[in-house]
Amino acid sequence: MRRNDLAAQVARHRLHARLNGAVAGLPEQPPAPTYVVDLDPFDSNAADLARRAAGKPVRVATKSLRVPALVSRAMAAPGFSGLLAYSLREALWLCEQGISDDVVMGYPSVDLPALARLTASEPALAGVTLMVDDVRQLDLVDSVRASGAPVRVAVDVDAGLRLGPAHVGPRRSPLFDTADVVALAEEIGRRDGFRMVGVMTYEGQVAGVPDEVPRHRLRSAAVRSLKSRSVAQLEDRRAGIASALHEVVELEFWNAGGSGSVETSVADPAVTEVTAGSGLLVPGLFDHYRSFSPLPAAYFGLRVVRRPSATVATVAGGGLVASGPTGTDRSPSPGRRPGCT
Template identity: 50%
Template sequence: MIDLSAAPAAQPWLTPAEYWQGLTDATSRLDPPYGVIHLGALAHNTHDMLRRAGGKPIRVASKSVRVREVLDAVLALPGYEGVLAYTLSEALWLATDAGPDRTGIRDVVVGYPTAERAAIARLARDPELAARVTLMVDSVAQLDLVDAVVAPAEREPIRIALELDASWDGPAGHIGVWRSPVHTPAAARALAAHVARRPGFALVGMMSYEAQIAGQADDPAGRPAFAQTVRWMQRRSKAELLERRALAVAAVRELAELEFVNGGGTGSLEFTSEDPSCTEIAAGSGLFGGHLFDNYRGFAPAPATAFALSVVRRPKRATATVLGGGWIASGPPGADRMPRPVWPEGLEFAPREMAGEVQTPLSGAAAEALRVGDRVWLRHTKSGELSEHLNEFALVGEQGVVGTTPTYRGEGKAFL
């Protein structure tokens, strides 16, 4: 079992040579490719996120973890409550009791609308699952789909949350992500009224994800002018969202007794914790600490996870080629979505190949000392892409590798 009950006193990741060499020594008997979870770094991130949340509960975003044992360990801590899942099939799996060794999670919100008909049918006909899982909607059509799968008279009441669009319509137009079409308080109230009067549904929550704040780095390396623009945008977006979200939540609360109002992300824990309209915060990527967060001013997660690849070729003196490497994060294609070689220091991708699916050439002074069979450590950008490439993580504690834990993939689950 992973125990995250206490934050560690030592922080070896602050000394890169000590940290990465320690991981190399601890995993010397493993054959790459493999991933590690440094338990001390994970515990540090887990407790630091609680500190940043300022007492407001954190709902764990599972798409950024995809490791069941880590989810269970985090949820065992006071301050973490429930899961924000990414598909309904995943939510049902997480919520299902599987014997004494794995009790189903009792509060799972699906963060995105679903069209999984078989999963809807299973949810609708299982009282236990229907009490534990909440569906996300932003249109009447999504309710119609549920009714088409199982009629209201033939099913359990389906728990529903409304998603409010948290993007900012600034001077340059839409800034944020294209999620819900429900942008105004009036639109939120209209959809809530429709849910309230339809049989077979129970409106229990709201959600809004401010991606332009949580997911946009405010201190990108080497781009000072762009950083100032981002900060300007975020200040104005925060002010607008605080007012609009409060009005939307108040409008919906006139029609339903909401159990939760979810907002935020790892990058906006402080902002969302101070928003009185939100009762909880969604966050997950900060647990593993991908290099995306190296470019934020307000916090610096420890690199709790990383992966090692083997050098298999030496095409020239200053180039070492590792097997694999193209573990790319979602989002606009670019250098910030690729894994980052971190040890040995000083390695760079070949501009015309970058991180490849099967091989990745790495150049630089450090490459000259690498030999066939040596390991290179890389950090992922976000978190989900790392777990999707691994069957398991090696767990590294103070005494070296202390065990392994399977990813979703290692448990035979590929939800999306």
């Protein structure tokens, strides 16, 4: 047996014993699936994300953590500031519970009751920033508005890579060209009751795609090439949009990136903050990135219901599947950790 293989087996055995010990310390047998977070690697990953952000604040993506105690723990780490929420009801709850007074929505909301609650609450209006990419989303807010107090909004700009007619990356927003972004900013400025405070450009094709996959050298090289072209194109686009917006509005923040693209995101002068969440727990997806090597911090415990052979076990349940295109790189890995992002 090679030395590296032996070291890996020893480390795995120690982890197995540590996790079993943690679960055994509970007052009664926990239900399955059991989700376990190792706080030492969690804290180490938080410190590494802050280091990679090179002095720019890291905003915590609550979609990737889902546990209030973990959200608060990340928020308390040096270099972290503010939350990126999954839904408006969640954002309102985070404010009401005092977890944060700086919550940006990751997506537009069409939840009319939640929008009405937002506009009726002074603390929520001060602490929550809506995400918009269409004037009709402003109309929805006006349709349920409970007061004339200004609603904070940020504009989501598509951060995909354009190669001729092809689009590489998530299609998050109808806004791509500078003129369209400025037109929406101007409309926000003309409307009573709205204040544009930020911009988001999430480059999922850089942050969410492994680029150093074993046995896939050619594909990995192609992914790295696309990432490089995407970063260069997006930096040019951000600069153009930022220059044009400077004539229209004074922004508080420009949010970008994810756990897999922290270095390239913060290197862009237009970007003032990055978002990270899955990089705290570290799914198996992050095993195969060239730019960073985080520590696994999240695990699933499942009950074995049968053993067809000495080397095969059948378990009840599964793990979490990562967001994005379905594939083995985003699925739970037996014996290791979940594939969630």
